[in-house]
Amino acid sequence: MDHMPENWGRPRSEIYGVYNSAIHNAGPTTHTQQPSITGTSVIALKYDMGVMLAADNLASYGSLARFTDQERLIKVGKETVVGISGDVSDMQYIELLLERLIIEDNYEQDGHNLRAPHIYEYLSRVMYNRRSKVDPLWNAILVAGKKDDGSPFLAYVDLLGVTYSSPSIATGFGAYLAVPLLRKIASDDGDEKKITKEQARAAIDECMKVLFYRDARSLDKYSVATVTTDGEVTIEQNVRCKDMSWRFAEHIHGYGTQKM
Amino acid sequence: MFRNSYDNDSITYSPTGRLFQVEYALEAIKQGSASVGLVSKTHAVVVALKRSAEELGSYQKKIIRIDDHLGIALAGLAPDARVLSNFMRQQAMSSRMIYNRPIPISRVVSAIGDKAQRNTQTYGRRPYGVGLLVAGFDETGPHLFEFQPSGTVLEYFGAAIGARSQSARTYLERNFDQFPEASLEDLVIHGLRALRDTLAQDKQLLAQNTSIGIVGLDTKFTLYDNDDVRGWLEKLGDVGSTRGRRPPEEPEPEATEDAPVTDAPPPEETDTVEPIETDA
Numbered sequence: 001m002d003h004m005p006e007n008w009g010r011p012r013s014e015i016y017g018v019y020n021s022a023i024h025n026a027g028p029t030t031h032t033q034q035p036s037i038t039g040t041s042v043i044a045l046k047y048d049m050g051v052m053l054a055a056d057n058l059a060s061y062g063s064l065a066r067f068t069d070q071e072r073l074i075k076v077g078k079e080t081v082v083g084i085s086g087d088v089s090d091m092q093y094i095e096l097l098l099e100r101l102i103i104e105d106n107y108e109q110d111g112h113n114l115r116a117p118h119i120y121e122y123l124s125r126v127m128y129n130r131r132s133k134v135d136p137l138w139n140a141i142l143v144a145g146k147k148d149d150g151s152p153f154l155a156y157v158d159l160l161g162v163t164y165s166s167p168s169i170a171t172g173f174g175a176y177l178a179v180p181l182l183r184k185i186a187s188d189d190g191d192e193k194k195i196t197k198e199q200a201r202a203a204i205d206e207c208m209k210v211l212f213y214r215d216a217r218s219l220d221k222y223s224v225a226t227v228t229t230d231g232e233v234t235i236e237q238n239v240r241c242k243d244m245s246w247r248f249a250e251h252i253h254g255y256g257t258q259k260m
Numbered sequence: 261m262f263r264n265s266y267d268n269d270s271i272t273y274s275p276t277g278r279l280f281q282v283e284y285a286l287e288a289i290k291q292g293s294a295s296v297g298l299v300s301k302t303h304a305v306v307v308a309l310k311r312s313a314e315e316l317g318s319y320q321k322k323i324i325r326i327d328d329h330l331g332i333a334l335a336g337l338a339p340d341a342r343v344l345s346n347f348m349r350q351q352a353m354s355s356r357m358i359y360n361r362p363i364p365i366s367r368v369v370s371a372i373g374d375k376a377q378r379n380t381q382t383y384g385r386r387p388y389g390v391g392l393l394v395a396g397f398d399e400t401g402p403h404l405f406e407f408q409p410s411g412t413v414l415e416y417f418g419a420a421i422g423a424r425s426q427s428a429r430t431y432l433e434r435n436f437d438q439f440p441e442a443s444l445e446d447l448v449i450h451g452l453r454a455l456r457d458t459l460a461q462d463k464q465l466l467a468q469n470t471s472i473g474i475v476g477l478d479t480k481f482t483l484y485d486n487d488d489v490r491g492w493l494e495k496l497g498d499v500g501s502t503r504g505r506r507p508p509e510e511p512e513p514e515a516t517e518d519a520p521v522t523d524a525p526p527p528e529e530t531d532t533v534e535p536i537e538t539d540a
Contacts, residue, residue: 106365108364110364110366110400112361112364112400118361121359125357128288
């Protein structure tokens with residue numbers, strides 16, 4: 001009798017060859033294969049003197065509105081804001097990376113500070129590196145701030161390492177629901193010069209309202225961040241959707257009680 | 261016979277608190293031909309005197325471009341400088357790749373400083389036998405750093421390393437108050453004058469043996485060698501060594517047509533010249 005328990009219940013070596021113990025040692029994969037707790041869209045728009053971003057405060061567990069106080073706009077360094085949608089645990093890891101990055105950059109105290117384009121490049125390297133390990137960080141990220149020449153900076157990177165830049169960008173559902181509205185006022189590079197801060201804010205509020213109407217994983221409570229070209233960052237929290245009208249709902253299948 | 265028993269490695273202190281191997285490394289710099297660096301408010305310039313081992317051979321490269329905004333001039337063991345410059349290039353490239361940012365000059369300099377210091381505290385290693393002048397331009401303006409094998413890095417308005425560099429330093433000390441406001445052309449001429457003061461007797465600055473590196477505001481690091489330095493040498497005028505010249509036989513120095521360069525052309529005196537060269 002074979003007294004080694006690890007050999008019990010295995011295919012017989014004399015028939016099937018020596019057992020490949022790598023199979024025995026293989027554990028479950030630990031790579032993120034789907035997000036669990038998620039945040040929905042982040043939307044952003046350049047205007048003449050800066051960039052404005054918004055993200056609601058909901059963290060969903062599937063279709064369950066699990067947490068309603070999740071902040072998803074992060075100030076990084078002195079004059080950059082990063083907005084993150086997608087998996088919240090991966091977002092918290094990205095927050096950790098960015099905090100470390102800024103702390104280590106500050107050690108030098110030599111007058112050089114990482115600004116939005118630098119943080120964006122770093123994040124896009126991290127995101128693409130992780131997707132190349134087939135272990136992506138399940139997020140879509142917007143980075144806002146100012147460029148080296150002082151003009152507004154806004155760019156996108158996601159879990160695939162896709163990068164692009166535009167005067168108006170939205171992640172997730174916002175890409176379908178908010179982008180058409182934002183592009184009405186800022187579709188091409190340079191359009192932002194014609195937009196005032198007030199116009200930008202009105203557009204952002206309108207988009208957040210539309211998103212709350214139509215995106216079932218959204219919330220009517222959100223944060224609005226502004227980064228000015230002077231390098232000033234403000235994050236206004238607990239903003240509520242105003243002047244909502246749900247009258248349209250009664251004509252739509254799926255809202256309220258179904259009348260066939 | 262006297263033997264120094266505290267110089268067998270680079271990490272053991274002598275009873276007087278000295279690290280002899282590190283001091284010998286500092287001596288190696290003085291065996292190399294001179295390099296001079298200086299900065300204005302907008303530019304950093306390095307000039308260097310190249311040597312050829314023999315008549316038929318080429319001249320040893322003295323100025324190395326690291327990145328668009330950064331370059332070095334060396335004095336001492338050129339192979340060691342190659343190791344350091346390759347390292348600096350890697351650092352510069354990774355800064356561009358990871359952060360989309362030209363590496364800050366002070367950071368790449370402190371990186372090689374740390375690298376050199378490690379050799380003075382790790383058994384079985386030797387200090388680098390080369391001194392560097394690092395000239396660059398970043399967000400905080402133009403910079404000139406001197407790097408030493410001890411791991412010391414210091415920032416300067418003007419600096420000189422290598423054989424007879426004391427003469428160049430003397431020139432720089434007498435004229436550095438003009439550097440901040442100097443035009444690029446004036447700055448280079450100042451550098452060449454300082455370099456000329458390091459020439460051995462009967463030697464001249466020639467297109468073959470002079471290198472100039474320029475970097476600054478809207479100016480990528482540019483290396484001038486061979487034919488490209490002729491124009492600069494013409495602006496300099498007198499390219500001969502001032503060593504051993506007596507004041508009487510000094511007809512009309514270089515105050516020829518480059519009058520705007522400085523209102524006070526150096527008197528070309530030969531006083532403070534200290535031949536540092538001990539032995540090879």
